Amino acid sequence: MAEPRQRRTPVDAPSKTPAVSYADAAAAAPVHDEVLAAQTADVLTLLLILRFCSALCVRTFFQPDEYFQALEPAWELAFGPISGAWLTWEWRQHLRTSLHPVLFAVAYAAADSLLRLMHCVGPLRAIILTHLPTVVQAVIAAVADFSVWRLAGHLYGRDSNATWTALWLCVLSPWQWYCGTRTFSNGLEAALTSAALVFWPWQLFAADSTSAESLFDSSTAYNTVGRVGPVGRLRLSLLLAAFAVVLRPTNLLIWAALLTVAVTRLTLDSSSSSSSSSSPLRPSFVARLAVEIAACGSLVLAVSAVSDRLFYGVWTLPAYTFLDVNLAQDVAVFYGRNPWHYYLSQGLPLLTMASLPWALTAVYAALTSSSSPSSSFSSNARRALAFSVVTTVAVLSLVAHKEVRFLYPLLPVLNVLAAPQVASFFTATLPSTSSASKAPPSATSLRHKRLLSVGLVLQAVVAVYLSFFHQPAPLSVLSFLRHEYERIHHNWLELTAAELPYFDVYPDYSFLHQSSIPSILASGGGGDELFALFLLPCHSTPWRSHLVYPGLRARALTCEPPLHTAPRSAERAAYLDEADRFYAALGRHDPAARNAFFVEELWPRFPWSSDAEATEGTTTWMHNGEIPRYIVGFEGIEDVLVGYFASDDPATGGADLGISLRRVWTGWNGFFNEDWRRRGSLIVWDTGVYSNASHPDTL
Structure with a gap:
């Protein structure tokens, strides 16, 4: 225990420093x-x-874990399971x-x-x-x-x-x-x-x-x-x-x-x-x-x-x-x-x-x-x-x-x-050059x-x-999409997730074979509208933490790991996730092989025949899958997209989808990128199948 403070007496040992009373020190x-x-x-x-x-x-994108390991589960905790948050495999x-x-x-x-x-x-x-x-x-x-x-x-x-x-x-x-x-x-x-x-x-x-x-x-x-x-x-x-x-x-x-x-x-x-x-x-x-x-x-x-x-x-x-x-x-x-x-x-x-x-x-x-x-x-x-x-x-x-x-x-x-x-x-x-007793002994x-x-x-x-300047586009593109949603669906902005028409908001579950929506049925959009399709490397943008609105439904390519395979097995070595399959197809020279991902996974074709066609022995090919209002991708995929939607090949083309791409937003993404798939500008294309693409709806 420290001794109580008291005034020094003459019996104290001498000190080399000037005498200072305990009272003065206490004050x-x-x-x-x-x-x-x-x-x-x-x-x-x-x-x-x-x-x-x-x-x-700081207005640039760095790594997806910033959003998917913190903000997406936080969003679901705060706003509920139908708020549109994307919980990745790590959370499952x-x-x-x-x-x-x-x-x-x-x-x-x-x-x-x-x-x-x-x-x-x-x-x-x-x-x-x-x-x-x-x-x-x-x-x-x-x-x-x-x-x-x-x-x-x-x-x-x-x-x-x-x-x-x-x-x-x-x-x-x-x-x-x-x-x-x-x-x-x-x-x-x-x-x-x-x-x-x-x-x-x-x-x-x-x-x-x-x-x-x-x-x-x-x-x-x-x-x-x-x-x-x-x-x-x-x-x-x-x-x-x-x-x-x-x-x-x-x-x-x-x-x-x-x-x-x-x-x-x-x-x-x-x-x-x-x-x-x-x-x-x-x-x-x-x-x-x-x-x-x-x-x-x-x-x-x-x-x-x-x-x-x-x-x-x-x-x-x-x-x-x-x-x-x-x-x-x-x-x-x-x-x-x-x-x-x-x-x-x-x-x-x-x-x-x-x-x-x-x-x-x-x-x-x-x-x-x-x-x-x-x-x-x-x-x-x-x-x-x-x-x-x-x-x-x-x-x-x-x-x-x-x-x-x-x-x-x-x-x-x-x-x-x-x-x-x-x-x-x-x-x-x-x-110190000063001789004063209270001057500091040195200076820096x-x-x-x-x-x-x-x-x-x-x-x-x-x-x-x-x-x-390094990768700003992944953030600014979501601001664009959010502003577009506010413009088009302005009457839905105050609705909570519970008040919206129900739909599956989890983008990591494929929508394939859940709907058959030919392009002729696409209209002004509603509660089940697929607002944006992201054809990007996996987790290239934030998600609900920046999209915000639960009604702004979007879909992105996934990269689920091969948990079902054994470590260092041949099956694991050959495994390709959805994003890898997409870019692997784009790298092929044959048009049919290049369009394989679109035909087999995004908009798969299936035979459909009316009674008259069945009698005549003819078959009409239809598409499964949802048609988005907007498609988001880096500029390197533009030629492939345009070629697919322009092709009228009954087996590998997508002309019958009725999509006519039009650039509506372009975002610069820096001078360089270590991932070749992310090089160039980030682009948003309007598919042109929604009647209210250029003006607010009246819902």
Whole structure:
């Protein structure tokens, strides 16, 4: 316990610093605390403003998981099963925890209730609901940045150059700008991880085991007078970490690495000059730590289990299913296979961009350099963080399917580790020229300004290009379709899903053989109208989170994985999903083979004979399948579409469908695309079979 404050007496030991009374210090302390609180509030406020700006500026498409692993299930939770949300196979197989979409479902439901209370419906409601998730994610991204600043303050000192450099690395990161406000589960995972590290008891990495074991000291562990005690901070850290692990099971690698170093104390520097490593922790302390981990982990698992039970309708363990399907059944490779060095040659460079050299040297230095007894705490903490980086990258490199965003939770750690290296390279400490006793002992100035300017400009160019110019069409095309729906079906905008005529709104269930609608029957459109057909690579656009209206029915090509096949079997190797079959047919030279997908899957032909034709022995060929109002595709398929709809070949042509394509919208999609199927502009064609294509209907 701290001794009560009292005025110093002459018997006190002499001090080299000017004498300051305890009364004066007590009077000054609240001012200091207020300054720190104001500084903290200012930093958080500025980060929120920055991320809100990012949410408004990022107007491009990156990866489908941003929408289909979060917003589509959230939309169904908020608006019901007939709202038009697209639940992919991962949700039908119980691979994902419901905790992530619940976050956005609550935001959707709250915003919708407020908007309806204010009688705000139609286009304005659609715009608000479309942008709402990025605003929520902006708060999460700001918390992640703020946590990096707090963590760096714990390790380097609150006002050190390294601490502020860590914050600047977050603010200036192109990856954080581009992906921070996207609704990936990895973004929430990174925020939870960085927040958990802030509350982590770093005294576990103290130079001597006695200091580490003071975590559960009864005299300090539960000090809650104005602050959470060490045990409370540990529990909060474990709860946040457990949520991150439930959200993304691979996050366990980070915490397993930290705990391994903390418990074994291998490679940690000792405070004793005669010992190169610290002594291990007592078994009783490790047992107590294990109890805390088990208790916090069990609580989070219980919350997750109840949430998943309510979401799926059955008891399930998504983390186990996720690992079983993706690793044991090797389904993840269906969506891509990468070389073992992918994270080293592409992942880390894309994640860190210009700070890569300092991040790599910081990891190496933390693992190999020794420290003096006075700096062993910071050195040990950095060594543990570096070990978690190496462990995570090494283990994830063993998995065939790799993506840069899988390393996202390492970005806060890398920023903290790289901060001292960046600060020492770009700043210099100059001695003070003032002789005043209260003058600061030193000042900081920038150096290597030209290199710094070039790096900042390059990072700004990358961020601006990715935010505005790389793949903007997949988002803007949905705005066009939504506006067209508002124009044509303007009287349906206020209807809820329950008030609309019922139809099957799930696009991943084929509509083939469910209707026989010859082109001559197509009219002004109604409740069962197929508003848009997307002939694109699988999940090339968002879905209901941007289409919004449940009556705006659409259909897209799917990419269901071959769950029915054995891993590494010939059947799996030969499997083609619907989107692959479509593009495989387009690549054939023979017109009949090129039109095979249209004839066999989209608008299959079937024989039909009237009584008179049966008597005469003749047969009329009809088409199954629905005719959409609009067809959406990249410009590379235009010639094939036009050729099919113009062909009057009775076996392979589609002229009898009565479709005459007309471009009504064209969207530029960037200077390049790594997927050849997505190259060129994105186009919307009007099929011309609906009588009210050019004016609002009167329903």
